Every structure is written in C-alpha cells, then in structure tokens.
Amino acid sequence: MEILNPKKEIMQVVRFILFFAIFPIVINSCYGQNTLSGNFIYKSPTVMVNDIGVEYSFDDDGTFNRTKLLHLGSKELSKGLYTISKDTLILQFEPYGKMDTIKDVTILGKNKLQSLPIFDNSNNCLIKIYVKDVNGVPLKGTNLLLKDLDNKTLIALVSDESGEFPELNMQSPIFQKLILSTIEHKEIEIYTEPFFGYSSSIEVKLKPIDIIHKNMSIEKRFLIQERTKNKIKLIQLPNKEKIILTRQPSD
Known part of the structure; x- marks a missing residue:
C-alpha cells in the first residue's frame, strides 16, 4: 500500500500553479522584445529648427509608417515592414501601391x-x-x-x-x-x-502640395543599444550614426 506524502503533493500543486502563472509572462516578454508599438520621434542634434524631424509609427503587426517633417510644414511619407532580430532593428521600406493613394x-x-x-x-x-x-x-x-x-x-x-x-x-x-x-x-x-x-x-x-509620398524599396538596419518604454537608442548601420527615438507624449 502506497503511503501518500501530503507535503510532496502540495509542492507538486504549487509547481503546477507557478508554471501556468509564469509561462504566459515569459511568452509575452519574448514576443514584446520582437515587436514595437507606438509613435516615436527623432530630432537631429545638428538641426536647430524645432518643427523638423522624423516621426515613426510602429504597429504590433510588423508594419511602420515614417513621416519626415520638412521646412514650412511639408511632409515626406514612407512605409514598410519592420523586424527585430536579436539586437538589430530592420526596416524594409516598400513603395506605395495604387490602393495606398487617394483617388482624385x-x-x-x-x-x-x-x-x-x-x-x-x-x-x-x-x-x-x-x-x-x-x-x-x-x-x-x-x-x-x-x-x-x-x-x-x-x-x-x-x-x-x-x-x-x-x-x-x-x-x-x-x-x-x-x-x-x-x-x-x-x-x-x-x-x-x-x-x-x-x-x-x-x-x-x-491633395495638399506639401505632402510627398516617397516610393522606395530599400532596407535599413539599426543596432539597438538601449530600449525602454519611452526611448530607443539606435546606431544606424553601416555609417554608425547615433539615433534616439523618443516616444511621443500623447502616445
């Protein structure tokens, strides 16, 4: 006849509960490291005008939109897909198709x-x-x-x-x-x-004359130096330009 050990059974139950409690957190953490979400802005330290910079909007589905803010309120728009591979952010720019443009x-x-x-x-x-x-x-x-x-x-x-x-x-x-x-x-x-x-x-x-749709099929790579909720520090490859993306206050 088997003698049951109450303490052993309790420990097994505790391990079982902890496993199912921690497993989703680990999965979500790994997933979160490979995705971006929100609106960020980059302003070059060499440009003194406040309304000039680059805005990035990242979605969980792996797409992004880039808005380059130019002089006198003009904007240059581009878009594409992004992936995060280990410590590298890859932006794959795609041209605008007919479905992306507004019918005149x-x-x-x-x-x-x-x-x-x-x-x-x-x-x-x-x-x-x-x-x-x-x-x-x-x-x-x-x-x-x-x-x-x-x-x-x-x-x-x-x-x-x-x-x-x-x-x-x-x-x-x-x-x-x-x-x-x-x-x-x-x-x-x-x-x-x-x-x-x-x-x-x-x-x-x-259509406004100050909006330009930039059609390009290129890939840009960035080394991720630091990533927090409100800031992403990048180094663009291969020219090693330092870029800091700051989350928009309203995001």
Whole structure:
C-alpha cells in the first residue's frame, strides 16, 4: 500500500500553479522584445529648427509608417515592414501601391441622358461637381475653369461652403477639360469627353502640395543599444550614426 506524502503533493500543486502563472509572462516578454508599438520621434542634434524631424509609427503587426517633417510644414511619407532580430532593428521600406493613394476623382453617378430618338445627346452633358480635401472636408473657394482645345478659359466658377459648384450644362464639345485648383493644393485636370451623353455627379479630392509620398524599396538596419518604454537608442548601420527615438507624449 502506497503511503501518500501530503507535503510532496502540495509542492507538486504549487509547481503546477507557478508554471501556468509564469509561462504566459515569459511568452509575452519574448514576443514584446520582437515587436514595437507606438509613435516615436527623432530630432537631429545638428538641426536647430524645432518643427523638423522624423516621426515613426510602429504597429504590433510588423508594419511602420515614417513621416519626415520638412521646412514650412511639408511632409515626406514612407512605409514598410519592420523586424527585430536579436539586437538589430530592420526596416524594409516598400513603395506605395495604387490602393495606398487617394483617388482624385470618384464618379458618384453616371446616367445616360434620355431624349426623343430624333435628338442626339452625344454633344450634351450635365455634370455636378463636389470638391473636398483628402480628409473629406469640403473646400470652399476652389476655382473651376472650363477650357477649350487651345487652353483658353471659357467659364470660371467658384465652389460654395459645401464644396459644390453649380451644375454644368455643356452643349458643345468645345469644352475640352475642367481644371480645379485652390491654394496649397495640387491642381487637377478632368477631360470632358467621357461625360458627353450623360448626366454625371463626381467627387474630386485635392491633395495638399506639401505632402510627398516617397516610393522606395530599400532596407535599413539599426543596432539597438538601449530600449525602454519611452526611448530607443539606435546606431544606424553601416555609417554608425547615433539615433534616439523618443516616444511621443500623447502616445
């Protein structure tokens, strides 16, 4: 007959409980060392202007976004994937694809003009235009120019507070293109030929001139010297430039 040792049984139970209590902590710690999360900023000690620097936004899924802050509020954007291998941070930059860029012109509706068979609507068109910025905010005061084949302005209109223009009723292909422009945004040209014979409504989004999407496929490596919750000390390889990323206060 086996004699049970109560103390031995208690110790086995304690070990069992400790194992399942500590194991998730160890796993999470190892996982955390291989991922980054949050928004960080780097400011070169050689640059005296406060609003110039580089911002990094890291996600747990292994992606990052980089924003280079330039003069006069301009921004250069880039993105990619990151990995942490032992003591090395690897940034693999990727070019922006078509899905990453905001579509300039969106056709909200396009219906064929209805008329009696004896009338030809192929030289007529109705166009309703709404203009917004990249965040979907209506742009008041945007200029709309209707131009002919020789680039002469035939009609000029201005958008209202809702970013709307009066409906265009063009009855001749003399109107070759539409040009939308406003300060601090990139100009957009829209050719009218595809809209003749239809009643259309379109939404136009104007992009700011101070945002540049940097398309590059390169890899950058950094040696991790020190890593805390609010600061990451790096040495860029191979030029050995020292970089300190500081977590953003609002993060």
